Amino acid sequence: MNNDIILSAHSLSKEFKGFIAVDSVDLDIRRGSIHALIGPNGAGKTTCFNLLTKFLQPTQGTITFNGRDITRMSPADIARLGLVRSFQISAVFPHLTALENVRIALQRQRGDSFDFWRSERVLSAFDDRAAALLDDVGLSRFTAVAAGELPYGRKRALEIATTLALEPEMLLLDEPMAGMAQEDVERISALIRRIAANRTILMVEHNLSVVASLSHHITVLARGKILAEGDYAAVSKNPDVIEAYIGAGHA
Amino acid sequence: DTAVKIGVLNDRSGIYADLSGEGSVVAARMAVEDFKAAEKGITVEIVSADHQNKPDIASTIARQWYDQEGVDMITDVPTSSAALAVNEITREKNKVFINSGAATSDLTGKQCSPNTVHWTYDTYALAHGTGGAMVEAGGKKWFFLTADYAFGHALERDTTAVVEAAGGEVVGSVRHPFPGTDFSSFLLQAQSSGADVIGLANAGGDTINSIKQASEFGITQGGQALAGLLVFLTDVHALGLDTAQGLVLTESFYWDLNDDTRAWSKRFAEAHDGDMPTMVQAGVYAGVLHYLNAIEAVGGKDPQAVMAKMKEMPTDDPLFGQGSVREDGRKLQNMYLFKVKTPDQSKAPWDYYELVATIPPEKAWRPLAEGGCPFVK
Amino acid sequence: MAKTEAVLPSAHVRPVAAGGMPRHHMAIFLGLLLLGLVGPFVLYPVFLMKILCFALFACAFNLLLGFGGLLSFGHAAYFGSASYVSAYAAKAWGLNPELAILLGTAAAAFLGLVFGSLAIRRQGIYFAMVTLAFAQMVFFFSVQAPFTGGEDGIQSVPRGHLLGLFDLGPDRNLYFFVLAIVFGGLLVIYRIIHSPFGQVLKAIRDNEPRSVSLGYRVNQYKLAVFVLSAALAGLAGATKAIVFQLASLTDVYWTMSGEVVLMTLLGGMGTVFGPLVGAAIIVTMQNYLATFGAWVTIIQGIIFVVSVLLFRQGVVGVLAQWLKRPL
Amino acid sequence: MFELLGIPPQALFGQLLLGLINGSFYALLSLGLAIIFGLLNIINFTHGAQYMMGAFVAWMLLNYLGINYWAALVLVPVIVGISGVIIERLLISRLYHLDHLYGLLLTFGLALIIQGLFRNEYGISGLPYQIPSQLSGGQNLGFMFLPNYRGWVIVASLVVCLATWFVIEKTRLGAYLRAATENPTLVGAFGINVPRLITITYGFGVGLAAFAGVLAAPIYSVNPNMGADLIIVVFAVVVIGGMGSILGSIVTGFGLGVIEGLTRVFYPEGSAVVIFVIMAIVLLVKPAGLFGRTA
Amino acid sequence: MEHAPVAEADGLLLSVRDLHGWYGESHVLHGIAFDVRAGEVVTLLGRNGAGKTTTLKAIMGILPKRKGSVVFDGRQTIGLPSRAIARAGIAFCPEERGIFSSLSVEENLMLPPKVRHGGLSVDQVFELFPNLKERLSSQGTKLSGGEQQMLAIGRILRTGAKLLLLDEPTEGLAPVIVQQIGNTIGRLKREGFTIVLVEQNFHFAASVADRHYVVEQGKVVDAIRNDELDQNIDKLHHYLGV
């Protein structure tokens, strides 16, 4: 594979006691592209995610990131390489304020913060950047609110802001739009488009209009196997896909 | 006239609460009564505290008593660790310590102190009493059930020496964790060892448990004798005769020895809701009495003088009869080998022991030379 | 839904807004120092030293529970083993007190490293039980090992001369030595809490998987705080051994682990100064109830129950709420 | 006749059997803990004290009311269980909205209180309790003398353990209980009376401990501390087994009993810590515990 | 109130008046008021954080602090514990699905006790959600996000409650499934179920509901009949900030 492939998985499989959730999937994700992973429920999308980010160990197959084999790495190390994920069920630090949530991510730039002898004053350096990120996702009004008290949709937004704070080379977003009101969907799509400029993004999304408008390339999973690949136009015409996923209504 | 303050420091909530505890305070008060302090223009005050068998608590209290509350003498102090701690502080503060409750013979050995008297018993005496007498009684082959810590090891070591000296042999021993609950597997090993005597080189709850389970495995019925190296009247009381019958043990006092002991014990029982005195409590009585007598004789409470006097004049009390306090602080008196009665032998409550043998002081206690007490030349 | 409140009410650890030590904390520290300095002229020094040692112990424990969110039910292991080591070093090898104490602390830190690296593999209640079990292991070891003197413990430890110069025999001299150690310890703990490291700890306690996905090696952080806490607990234990000239099984028994939890709970877990107060209260109580035997444990139990049910923020926590300031 | 590491095989059988007996106490206690934990999400530190109460209440019934062992075997779990129900209603139930660790602290405090009270009342050196006449004596199995009573202990605990397992894992009630611990609010919103479920469960778990206590009374010294140290070992057992599965804690209980028994023969000095060592190893190789569910 | 709920009070199954709700100190519902007729499907629309979920929780009695009046089937339920409300015939499908990890899929499905006859049979549920049938024995939370959603809905269809409160049932579901759910809701309606639906997916809402209530900052600010939707579409877009 040529070097403009940033992440590639080869014959990736995951088996849960006899049940094969992901079945020898080959993925190649081009640098700088927005790549959507769609498919019916239970197709194996989230599992794929967990495999790529090493939250699950693949039963077989190899994963290479920037030409480097990461199949045996720990999730934390993957993140350090610049391959960062979000979660399908939203993940924030409930007792920290929105600002602190983002700051925790920014703090990573300092490398490991084992420096228990230093004062936390050093962290205030990140406040402006954090505020900016929150503003990007429309949370500027909530900087001082404890994340746990934000409504669901806002939590998702905060999570994305936190993820961005890591300046990751590649982002994996699991259903970023789930449970968001229209207005947020718009904003987040815009945001994703913006950040995609210098990043690669792989996302799972059921909201087809979002997929259509955002993604350059689409992989359709069904029952753990790849059903179809290509851009939206192509995929959405594919009869199998319509039958298995999109359904009559949309076609 | 002199005002004396005596501190009874012992275990009031833990494993030794029954054999010392409040009973020791009662005994101390009786001593003051019988001494008729008031008439002699000596005012005696008694304070008491619980050291919970913890040396650090014991030492804190001792310090405070000596430094702050003007206590002149501390007595009882069961649990070797606590006793040794108090022993140290008493020496440092130059006061008087009359121990009755602790077993370790170090109090008058390596750790001996010019400010300490060790009254009622010690491991050496127990080992020799039981060990020697049993072998004479025909228990030649021994197997030890030993609590796996310093105290247990010491007890086993001493007894082994006696047994072998008396022509017996030790066919084996097993070390059980301390504290332990289930001794069955160790007892099984003892049972199959073919020994005549199973020596219990442990204390408190461990001993009770091992005896209880021994009876369950029919060890005494099986012809093997069970020898408790550190068993008190209260333990037998707790076990009940069904379980404890046939057990052999050594003590320096039993309420039913003679008229004096019976009379005194009756008074004690009245003052201590019906419970008969243990040798430790008896020791506290005798110790306090001797201390007060010494003070009277000296005409003051200067520790050095009083200690000297206590060692100089013979002891005489209704409980231990004639005796003396040796240079190294060891109180010398008879020891007795008892056998626990069967339920139908027992006529009255607390009627538990039958006397098997009386061990005279010279045989009972460790010779001065062997103790290795530094300040004794 | 249910069971969301973290072990420590997060309100108490909101970081001091982008500043160093807030003024009222500064004031409290100075006040404490003052108290410490006049104390021995008013009260029995040995008693005060006991409070100081336990205060440090409790604060070290609170570092782990209140700020690391890890409830260790076996902190006696580090407290006790340190006291054994320093006692032995001072008595058998005749080391100077400061060296003996350092050695003890190091030992505790090492033990913390070993047990910690195992214990952090489990969370929450399991963690508590694992630490408790390990502590029990240390207890049995201390019973059997020859150098600990079994049940007798290590007795008559020399207080020695500080740096071989100042005689620590007199209670007052020793007292100021101890005061210095404990106060230093407290400042260290304070700084740990309010450091970048402390921030990450907070995040981890809040949402572990998320912290991982942000690239934090969570277990290393947990281990780090565990070792720090163990070491400081060791410092307290080692000092106590020199003060009482004694190291014994009580220091490694599970009741000791329970007591330190109680002190922290009563004083206010997750507060900076709570454990101090808790320690003072409990030690004083034990001192005056010593005569009541079993009642000591009963009363301690009652305090436990009451604090858990009605008084979760503890004395200082309540105070903090009342003053609307983190303490 | 050949020997195994210096131990004749018969003796070994004997030791294995004793290990099982020992294990049946671990099993009963860890089972009770597992149930309570599984459903209330608290570690019941009072468990040891309640085991002790079991033994004491049996003793009281006998000495104050002349009620014999067999009746006690049924009555005591009920009585102590009820005391548990009261504790749960009055105290523990106030903690469910909090972190589990508060439950640990509360029950720890309760344990201190209960043990203290019994110590004040009955002292520490323990009380006598005889083996019921029907079970006194024993069988000579050739390789060992097995007291009938010990045999009975194995049988009784096995039966009780398995019955419990069945109820929790295989019945609808069990499903309610498991669901209720995960999300009581939602289960309540399905129309199920969660608080009552939880109370019953706690009572039952405590009852198990009390049952173990009665079984123990005739062979172990009945004293206020009998549960205190035991419970810590049981905690280790629970960690090794992983509280995820009921069956797991039963198997682990018996298994560790045997292992400990064997250590007593081959390396007695280590028998106190062997379980903790195993726990350390398990944590290394299988952190979730042998039967634990990894979330 | 400027928006008229339902004029004629006949056949009212649920009537909410001046409903207030709190999370700890924060006052989230400020006098919600709306009505639902028997056999009707109504949706609560609104932006994130408007208070839709909270409203459902309050009706279900699982919001710790609530005031006001919720009359269900002629009976005041505001004071009742949630289990009593459930027994009265209301069932709730939470936003976060609430699948039990310690229960198998089957146990999850069977968990809610039947409160009345007329619920779907298990087979009917499988018919709706074939995925579930294949994974019956696996651990509930091991299901994919969507499968969990199906399970969460499926299990309350069994209970035979009269009134179903569904919080964003289509969230994270594939279009095919969304259509299925749509059909299901239609069918349930025909079978006489009454449904209160919280939705972000406004197209979906339009396809199934009779009426829409718009929630803003803890108040119902408007009520729109589905057949008048086209006239009001701009207003609605304004509300939802599209």
Ligand SMILES: Nc1ncnc2c1ncn2[C@@H]1O[C@H](COP(=O)(O)OP(=O)(O)OP(=O)(O)O)[C@@H](O)[C@H]1O
């Ligand atoms: N830990 C697990 N154990 C067993 N089976 C699992 C596990 N995780 C997922 N599965 C199964 O693997 C299949 C794929 O799950 P996955 O979560 O990847 O689906 P998905 O594509 O993300 O679906 P959705 O869009 O609904 O989230 C599902 O059938 C699920 O039941």
Ligand SMILES: Nc1ncnc2c1ncn2[C@@H]1O[C@H](COP(=O)(O)OP(=O)(O)OP(=O)(O)O)[C@@H](O)[C@H]1O
């Ligand atoms: N557990 C909580 N504690 C405190 N405040 C909360 C909590 N949950 C929700 N809130 C607040 O209550 C308000 C309403 O939340 P709710 O979840 O009802 O909104 P929603 O309309 O359901 O939003 P969404 O469409 O995102 O689900 C929001 O402002 C939110 O911040």
Ligand SMILES: [Mg+2]
């Ligand atoms: Mg998914």
Ligand SMILES: [Mg+2]
């Ligand atoms: Mg909602």
